[in-house]
Structures are given as structure tokens and as C-alpha cells.
Amino acid sequence: MSTVTLHETSAHHATHDHGHHEHHDSFISKYVFSQDHKTIAKQFLVTGIIWAIIGGLFSVIFRLQLGYPEATFPFLEDFLGHWAKGGKLQPEFYYALVTMHGTILVFFVLTAGLSGTFANFLIPLQIGARDMASPMLNMLSYWFFFLASVIMMSSLFVQTGPASGGWTVYPPLSALGEASSGSKIGMDLWLVSMAMFIVSSLLGGLNYITTILNMRTKGMSMTRMPLSIWALFFTAVLGVLSFPVLLSGAILLLFDRNLGTSFYLSDIVVAGKILPNEGGSAILFQHLFWFLGHPEVYIILLPAMGMSSEILSVNSRKPIFGYMAMIGSLFAICILAFLVWAHHMFVTGLNPFLGSVFVLLTLLIAVPSAIKVFNWLTTLWKGNIRFTPGMLFAIGFVSLFISGGLTGIFLGNSALDIHLHDTYFVIAHFHIVMGVASFFGMFAGVYHWYPKMFGRYLNNTLAYIHFWVTLIGSYLIFWPMHYEGLAGMPRRYYDFSNWESFKMFGGLNQFISLIAMIVFAVQILFVINFFYSIWKGRKVTTMNPWEANTLEWTTPIRPGHGNWEGDIPEVHRWPYDYGKDGVDFIPQDVPVGADESKH
Amino acid sequence: MKEFYLVAIVAMIFVVIFQIAKASEYVSVLKGEDKSRKQNNRINAFLMIAFLVLGLFGAWYCNELYYSKTLFPQGSASVEGEKIDLMLYITIGVTGVVFVITQVLLFWFAFKYQEKDGQKAFFFPHNNKLELLWTTVPAIFLTVLVVFGLKFWFKVTSDAPKDAVVVEITGHQFAWDMRYPGKDGKLGNKNYKLYNQPAGNTLGVDFEAEESWDDLHTTEMHLPVNRPVKLVINAMDVIHDVGLSHFRMKMDAVPGIPTTMWFTPQYTTEQMKKRTGNPNFVYEISCDQMCGQGHFSMRGVIVVETEEEYNKWLASQKPEYFTFFPKKDPSNQKATTDTASAPIAQAMPQ
Numbered sequence: 001m002s003t004v005t006l007h008e009t010s011a012h013h014a015t016h017d018h019g020h021h022e023h024h025d026s027f028i029s030k031y032v033f034s035q036d037h038k039t040i041a042k043q044f045l046v047t048g049i050i051w052a053i054i055g056g057l058f059s060v061i062f063r064l065q066l067g068y069p070e071a072t073f074p075f076l077e078d079f080l081g082h083w084a085k086g087g088k089l090q091p092e093f094y095y096a097l098v099t100m101h102g103t104i105l106v107f108f109v110l111t112a113g114l115s116g117t118f119a120n121f122l123i124p125l126q127i128g129a130r131d132m133a134s135p136m137l138n139m140l141s142y143w144f145f146f147l148a149s150v151i152m153m154s155s156l157f158v159q160t161g162p163a164s165g166g167w168t169v170y171p172p173l174s175a176l177g178e179a180s181s182g183s184k185i186g187m188d189l190w191l192v193s194m195a196m197f198i199v200s201s202l203l204g205g206l207n208y209i210t211t212i213l214n215m216r217t218k219g220m221s222m223t224r225m226p227l228s229i230w231a232l233f234f235t236a237v238l239g240v241l242s243f244p245v246l247l248s249g250a251i252l253l254l255f256d257r258n259l260g261t262s263f264y265l266s267d268i269v270v271a272g273k274i275l276p277n278e279g280g281s282a283i284l285f286q287h288l289f290w291f292l293g294h295p296e297v298y299i300i301l302l303p304a305m306g307m308s309s310e311i312l313s314v315n316s317r318k319p320i321f322g323y324m325a326m327i328g329s330l331f332a333i334c335i336l337a338f339l340v341w342a343h344h345m346f347v348t349g350l351n352p353f354l355g356s357v358f359v360l361l362t363l364l365i366a367v368p369s370a371i372k373v374f375n376w377l378t379t380l381w382k383g384n385i386r387f388t389p390g391m392l393f394a395i396g397f398v399s400l401f402i403s404g405g406l407t408g409i410f411l412g413n414s415a416l417d418i419h420l421h422d423t424y425f426v427i428a429h430f431h432i433v434m435g436v437a438s439f440f441g442m443f444a445g446v447y448h449w450y451p452k453m454f455g456r457y458l459n460n461t462l463a464y465i466h467f468w469v470t471l472i473g474s475y476l477i478f479w480p481m482h483y484e485g486l487a488g489m490p491r492r493y494y495d496f497s498n499w500e501s502f503k504m505f506g507g508l509n510q511f512i513s514l515i516a517m518i519v520f521a522v523q524i525l526f527v528i529n530f531f532y533s534i535w536k537g538r539k540v541t542t543m544n545p546w547e548a549n550t551l552e553w554t555t556p557i558r559p560g561h562g563n564w565e566g567d568i569p570e571v572h573r574w575p576y577d578y579g580k581d582g583v584d585f586i587p588q589d590v591p592v593g594a595d596e597s598k599h
Numbered sequence: 600m601k602e603f604y605l606v607a608i609v610a611m612i613f614v615v616i617f618q619i620a621k622a623s624e625y626v627s628v629l630k631g632e633d634k635s636r637k638q639n640n641r642i643n644a645f646l647m648i649a650f651l652v653l654g655l656f657g658a659w660y661c662n663e664l665y666y667s668k669t670l671f672p673q674g675s676a677s678v679e680g681e682k683i684d685l686m687l688y689i690t691i692g693v694t695g696v697v698f699v700i701t702q703v704l705l706f707w708f709a710f711k712y713q714e715k716d717g718q719k720a721f722f723f724p725h726n727n728k729l730e731l732l733w734t735t736v737p738a739i740f741l742t743v744l745v746v747f748g749l750k751f752w753f754k755v756t757s758d759a760p761k762d763a764v765v766v767e768i769t770g771h772q773f774a775w776d777m778r779y780p781g782k783d784g785k786l787g788n789k790n791y792k793l794y795n796q797p798a799g800n801t802l803g804v805d806f807e808a809e810e811s812w813d814d815l816h817t818t819e820m821h822l823p824v825n826r827p828v829k830l831v832i833n834a835m836d837v838i839h840d841v842g843l844s845h846f847r848m849k850m851d852a853v854p855g856i857p858t859t860m861w862f863t864p865q866y867t868t869e870q871m872k873k874r875t876g877n878p879n880f881v882y883e884i885s886c887d888q889m890c891g892q893g894h895f896s897m898r899g900v901i902v903v904e905t906e907e908e909y910n911k912w913l914a915s916q917k918p919e920y921f922t923f924f925p926k927k928d929p930s931n932q933k934a935t936t937d938t939a940s941a942p943i944a945q946a947m948p949q
Contacts, residue, residue, distance in 0.1 A: 091893070282854060322724075403702075410694070419848075462617070468650075486669040491889075500879055
């Protein structure tokens with residue numbers, strides 16, 4: 001067991017006193033408008049969980065339609081009224097559900113819920129800071145996210161329905177109320193909500209970057225930071241540089257919708273009406289969207305990679321293999337993420353030469369990805385593995401990242417993409433690699449850091465059921481979709497029964513829907529476990545339950561605002577001294593011994 | 600009522616699982632936490648290897664079930680699509696090997712190196728040779744894939760051969776319209792501002808221009824077999840996408856920005872019925888870009904036929920011009936002359 005080293009000369013003397021403050025916080029300032037990074041992290045997490053339940057439920061409802069296109073479900077009418085007339089989901093509402101499922105899970109759960117939670121929670125604790133650089137901005141970041149959530153939620157209740165043009169909201173469909181009922185007021189609310197969301201993510205991102213660069217404790221050089229922090233750092237950089245582009249795209253779309261401009265509109269006759277718009281380009285929006293949209297994929301994925309690296313190392317009782325290569329590959333992915341956006345647009349009539357450049361850059365991403373995978377495998381090799389729930393999900397993450405990553409090699413190759421673009425192959429690919437894999441990273445993080453968040457453990461048996469059913473279920477859902485995609489079965493279809501080419505997959509669709517419901521039910525089990533354990537879970541009795549090296553485990557079991565009661569510990573080594581010189585683990589704040597070997 | 604029971608049963612299952620899970624916590628305290636932790640560790644390690652074995656078997660079984668339903672056993676219906684199929688096989692080969700190796704290593708390591716009493720983890724922070732190995736090997740494989748991919752990509756996206764049959768296809772919510780250039784080989788200009796002028800001119804064709812007078816407007820696409828065909832793709836309202844999965848072709852239809860693609864059909868619809876063993880086989884055009892509530896029903900049909908059948912079909916179609924200007928139709932003019940020359944007495948009773 002390590003001892004918390006107290007230093008008379010702390011690098012952060014200015015904030016030194018903070019930890020000793022006797023806080024007499026009211027309920028509001030402690031739990032609602034809190035400026036404590038740990039509370040804000042929990043706010044992000046709980047809001048994310050609520051959104052995840054809603055987004056997941058939407059997928060269950062539209063999977064009912066896909067699995068049982070002939071059947072009626074009278075109970076749907078009780079909930080949805082005229083959206084499910086006679087117990088049958090209406091196409092408009094089906095598309096609204098699909099759109100909201102994507103929007104909610106990509107942005108509200110896997111961006112805000114994932115980065116928001118773990119960047120807030122881990123950055124100060126793992127780099128040795130009392131709080132974020134600007135706790136005030138941090139609080140605002142959550143409340144802008146909350147505002148975005150309220151607006152997005154309200155769009156579900158407007159008469160013409162929420163946005164229904166897909167989460168990518170391509171104009172002209174999303175720009176013209178005449179083209180789709182979801183492109184009426186629901187779309188304006190979507191855009192305003194996204195603008196608020198972007199403000200939230202920029203406030204958060206700037207804060208994360210500033211904190212990591214300026215507020216590391218004494219001895220915590222950049223190359224001694226845990227990989228989780230490196231990943232969150234690159235995530236924040238990606239977000240700060242790419243989200244503003246989406247903001248501009250969204251604002252131009254708002255102008256086109258409401259002020260009569262023609263940024264994205266030209267030569268259009270809709271619902272029998274000749275529109276006066278001239279000179280715009282519908283493709284321009286796709287460039288602006290995917291300039292965020294592709295980095296967004298990595299905004300979702302990198303935190304999961306970082307946390308999995310950390311958890312794999314801790315529970316293998318081995319250092320992460322190739323620490324510098326891991327940072328290098330994160331950096332490479334971060335750079336390349338900005339240079340591949342047009343691979344979403346191979347069939348828009350893009351100049352073939354331009355397309356070829358994007359093929360090259362896209363497939364280049366496979367190199368850093370491969371490095372990461374092999375390094376994770378080598379981390380497990382000759383370890384002494386403890387299957388904590390967090391570890392299981394981290395292993396599951398690697399498996400899913402491999403499966404989903406490899407199909408990216410199909411889609412990134414433009415010649416193949418011609419056939420596979422916008423089919424179920426794409427759905428399978430991105431759900432596995434960024435949806436389920438990132439969820440696994442997030443679950444790994446929740447299970448691993450739950451003791452630090454709440455001072456209690458989650459129930460292990462429920463965790464094991466959660467893991468195995470989710471892993472098997474996810475593969476059962478998405479693996480066969482590759483075959484549907486190879487047959488050319490298009491995405492975003494409400495019903496395939498009239499298509500000679502696709503109707504033979506009816507039985508498979510039913511099977512997938514059934515499994516999706518089971519997997520959803522198991523997530524509810526996780527949610528019950530999560531909330532039950534906050535109050536009733538097994539109590540944590542040691543400061544360092546996983547016997548890990550990073551600094552968050554040197555804080556009290558339930559750290560107050562300011563994190564450390566005494567001085568912030570000084571860091572003397574990298575965070576991965578597991579099994580070195582036969583010692584199981586040496587925390588970062590332990591000074592290097594005279595006879596210690598070098599590595 | 601049925602739903603009520605269903606909800607009740609699901610809730611019951613939840614409660615049971617939850618109680619079992621809670622009980623297991625007490626059991627582990629009774630047994631000693633360390634002992635039960637080790638037991639859990641063994642169970643999960645075993646499940647890891649079981650998952651690997653069953654997973655690989657499942658992947659094989661899934662392939663048995665569904666490979667025949669993909670389009671690949673029947674082959675590409677276009678000459679160019681064969682390149683895309685070849686590319687697919689190369690990619691499946693390369694990624695398949697990587698997939699099996701990495702997944703086997705992952706779950707095998709997890710099983711083999713599970714925590715054991717007295718086992719010490721091997722301190723192995725880095726090894727430059729190994730890292731260099733798995734940087735360069737993937738890079739080499741990817742180079743191969745990029746080279747093949749781009750070769751096919753440039754071939755498929757190259758300019759259409761000069762002798763290609765030209766067909767214009769226009770997407771609108773929620774159907775496809777085709778135009779054929781007629782005998783002069785030229786399509787008349789279109790302008791969206793001419794929409795519905797004269798009434799029914801849904802594509803906004805400029806009928807002032809002489810090129811449009813012999814153009815055909817159809818809702819079904821007929822193509823001759825073994826001749827390259829070039830599609831000129833338009834959209835009236837929102838973005839659509841011409842998806843031709845049998846030909847392995849796909850291109851967006853963007854309002855205001857015409858796009859093109861070309862391919863050479865190599866089997867007639869009748870031949871495909873035999874090849875697939877499906878008497879109802881039909882080449883379908885699917886809209887592959889979300890375009891509104893009727894997106895899933897935006898279906899078009901392509902009939903690939905022999906040159907003779909194709910020419911016969913072309914001859915049977917009436918230029919659209921004449922539906923708007925029936926007086927210019929030579930067949931009507933003939934009819935008009937006929938009636939004019941007929942005795943007045945016969946026309947009188949009308």
C-alpha cells in the first residue's frame with residue numbers, strides 16, 4: 001500500500017488551502033449548480049444514462065416495425081397516438097425515431113455522456129489537480145448540455161414531430177418543410193439544440209485542454225500521464241477544432257430554412273412549388289457536416305480507447321505495451337481524423353481524383369489502429385489477468401474494435417463503397433466500431449471508476465450478466481447485418497416486403513429485433529444496478545480497490561471538493577509500473593528507489 | 600391484456616435476477632471474498648474461451664445461412680461490377696485472416712493468462728522491433744488494397760465509352776422518371792422553372808428546343824444487354840440515390856448538380872431469372888439516400904433485354920412532346936387528314 005506523500009512545497013500552493021475549506025454547501029450548490037468536477041461528471045453521466053434509455057427505447061420501437069412489418073401493436077397507439085395509428089408505426093414517425101436514435105446516441109450519450117463524464121471525472125483526479133481550470137465554465141458546460149437536452153426533448157412533443165431526415169440532416173430534405181413533416185418546427189428545434197450542444201462541448205473542451213496543459217501536479221510530465229488522459233486530451237482537441245464547423249453549417253441551414261438564403265438550395269421543385277433559390281449547393285452541407293462528423297467518430301472512440309488501455313493494464317497487472325506508440329497512434333488518429341471526411345461522400349459525384357486521395361488517407365488510419373490492437377494484445381500476453389467487470393468490458397471493447405475496424409477497410413475503399421454505401425453493411429460497421437465498442441469503453445469506465453464516484457461497488461453478478469449478454473447480443477444483432485448489406489439492402493427503409501431483392505431477409509430481421517429487445521432489457525438491468533448501488537451497493541473499504549498506480553486512488557474513499565485532504569501528491573514515475581522488479585504495483589507517487597531497474 | 604402479462608413476466612424475471620445477484624453478494628461474504636473472487640475469475644476465463652469457440656462457429660454458421668442470399672454467388676450483373684466483386688474477395692481474404700488471428704489471440708490470452716496463485720506478470724513495457732513489425736506489415740497490406748481499390752475506382756469512374764446508350768434518370772419524392780434521347784441522340788434541355796409548363800411537364804423539359812421533340816419519357820428503364828449504358832442522374836426536390844445493387848453501382852441524385860455513372864449489363868432479366876432460380880427476379884432501382892417518408896417505397900424497375908427487344912420497345916414508345924402538343928403528332932395528323940377527307944354525312948351524327 002502506498003502512502004500519500006505530503007509536500008510542504010506544493011506546485012499548486014495557490015489552491016492548497018482549497019482542500020481544507022469547510023464547505024457549507026446548500027443542496028443547490030452541492031448537487032445542482034455545483035462547480036465540483038466530480039459532481040459535474042456525475043450530472044453528465046446520469047443525464048447520459050437517461051438519454052441512452054430513451055435512445056435505446058426508440059431503437060426497440062423501430063426494430064418492432066422492421067422485425068414485424070405486417071403486425072400491429074395496439075399498445076403503441078396508447079403511447080404514441082396518431083404516430084402509431086391502429087398500432088402500426090407511421091413512416092414519418094419511423095423516420096423520426098431513426099433520426100432521434102442517431103442524434104441522441106451519437107451526440108447526447110456517446111459525446112456528452114462519455115467525454116463529459118470521464119473528462120470531468122478523470123482529468124483533475126489523474127493529473128493531480130484540485131479541480132478544472134475554470135470550474136465555472138465547467139458548470140456552464142453541463143447546463144448548456146442540459147438546455148440542449150431540454151430543447152431536443154421538447155422537439156419530440158411538437159405536433160409535426162421531431163426532425164426526421166436522418167441524424168446527418170442533409171438538406172434540401174432538412175431545409176424544406178414541404179419535403180417532410182419532420183423538417184418543419186422539429187428541425188428548427190434540432191438545430192437550436194445542436195447549437196447549444198456545441199457551445200457546451202466547446203466550453204468543456206477548452207477547459208479539458210487548459211487543465212491538462214497547465215494544472216498537472218509536480219512531477220506529472222506529459223509523458224507520465226495515464227493513457228486515459230492522453231485520449232481525453234486528443235478528444236478535446238478534436239472537438240474544439242471540428243465542432244465550430246458544424247455550428248456554422250447548422251447556422252447556415254437555419255438561415256436557409258427561415259431567412260430565405262440559398263446556401264444549400266438550388267434548382268428545386270418541391271410539392272409542386274418552384275422555389276426561387278438559386279446557386280446553392282446541397283453538397284456543401286455534407287462537407288461541413290462531415291468535417292465535424294468524421295472527427296466526431298473519434299471523439300466518441302478515443303475516450304473508450306484510453307480508458308480501456310488503462311483498465312487492461314491495471315487488470316493484467318502489466319504495463320501497457322508500447323506507451324509511446326500508444327500516444328503516437330492517438331496523435332496520428334487525431335490528425336488523420338481531420339483529413340478523411342469525404343469518404344462519407346464517395347457516391348455524391350465527388351471528383352474521382354479527390355476521392356482517391358481520401359481513400360489513401362482513410363486506409364492510412366488502419367495503421368495506428370492496428371498498432372493499438374496489437375499493443376493491447378501484447379499487454380494481455382503473459383499477464384496475470386483479473387476479470388473485474390471493468391476488465392471484461394475492456395476486453396470486449398478490443399474485440400468489437402477489431403471486428404468493426406476491419407469492415408472500415410471495406411468501406412474506406414471507394415470502389416467497394418460504391419456497392420456498400422448506405423446499406424446495412426454500413427450500419428453493422430459503425431454500430432460495432434463506434435456504437436457498441438464505445439459503449440463497452442464507457443461501461444468499462446463506469447465499472448472501474450464507480451467505487452471512486454460513489455464509494456460503493458456495483459453488483460458483480462449483475463455486471464457479469466450485463467457483460468456476457470451484451471457482448472453476445474451485440475454480435476448476434478450486427479454480425480448478420482453485414483450479409484444484408486452485401487445483398488445491397490438499403491438503410492433507413494421502413495418496410496422491405498415489397499422489394500424482390502431484399503424481402504428474403506424478413507426472418508433475419510425478426511431475429512435481430514428479438515435479440516435487440518433482450519439486449520435492451522439487459523441494459524435496463526445495468527441501470528437498476530447503477531442506481532441501486534449508489535445507495536445500497538457494497539461499500540468500498542480500501543482507498544485503492546483495484547491496486548492501481550494512478551493518482552485518483554490516493555484520494556480519500558469519498559473525496560470532497562478539492563480531492564486531496566492534504567497536499568497534492570508529487571509524481572515520481574509513469575503510471576504503469578506493474579510487476580516491475582517483481583513488485584505487483586508501484587503507485588505514481590512513490591519515489592524511485594535507488595536500486596530500481598530502468599526500463 | 601397480453602401486453603400486461605408480458606410486462607408482468609419481464610418484471611418478474613428482473614426481480615428474480617436481481618434477487619439472485621444480491622444473494623450472491625452475501626454468499627461471497629460468507630465464503631470469503633478472496634475465494635469467490637478467484638472462482639468468478641475462473642468462470643469468466645472459461646467463458647472467454649467458450650465465447651471464442653462458439654463465436655467462430657457462429658460466424659461460420661451465419662455464413663452458411665446467408666451467403667447464398669447475398670448477391671455474390673450469382674455474380675455481378677454488370678461487367679464493371681466484377682471488379683468490385685474481386686475487390687471484395689481480396690478484402691475479405693486479407694481482413695478475414697487478421698480477424699481470426701487477432702480475435703483468437705485476444706480470447707486465448709485472456710483465458711491462458713488468467714490470474715493464478717504464484718503466477719507473476721511479465722514486465723514488458725515495450726519492444727521496438729515488435730512495434731515496427733506491426734506498423735509495417737499492416738502498411739504493406741493496406742498499400743496492396745489501396746492500389747487494387749484505386750485501379751478499380753478509376754476504371755469505374757472513368758468517362759463512359761462514346762457508344763454508350765444514354766438514359767437520363769430523375770428522382771423526385773417518391774419515384775423515378777427516365778428520359779431517352781430519341782433518334783437525334785440528344786436530350787432536350789431541362790429547366791426546373793419550366794415545371795408544369797405545359798401542365799403535366801413534371802420534369803421541366805424545354806419543349807421550345809427541337810432536341811426535346813423526339814425524347815421519350817418513361818417510368819421503367821429498358822436497357823440492351825452487353826452495351827455500355829451511361830446514366831445522367833438528376834433530382835427535382837431533395838437528394839436521392841440511384842442504387843443498383845445487382846450491377847454494384849450507386850450514385851447520388853442531387854438537385855441542381857447532375858451526376859453520371861456508367862456500366863455494361865451482361866445478363867438480360869430473363870437470364871437472371873435462370874441464374875438466380877427466382878422466376879420473379881427483377882432488377883430493382885432502390886433509393887439509397889434518405890429522402891422523406893416514402894423513401895422505402897421509391898422503387899424503380901430496369902428491364903435488360905436483347906438488342907432486338909430493346910429496339911422494339913423503343914419504337915413502341917411515343918415521344919413526350921406529342922402528349923403535350925398532340926397536333927404535332929404525325930399519327931394524329933394522319934388521323935386528322937383521314938377524318939377531313941371522310942364524307943361530312945358520316946361525321947354529322949356526332
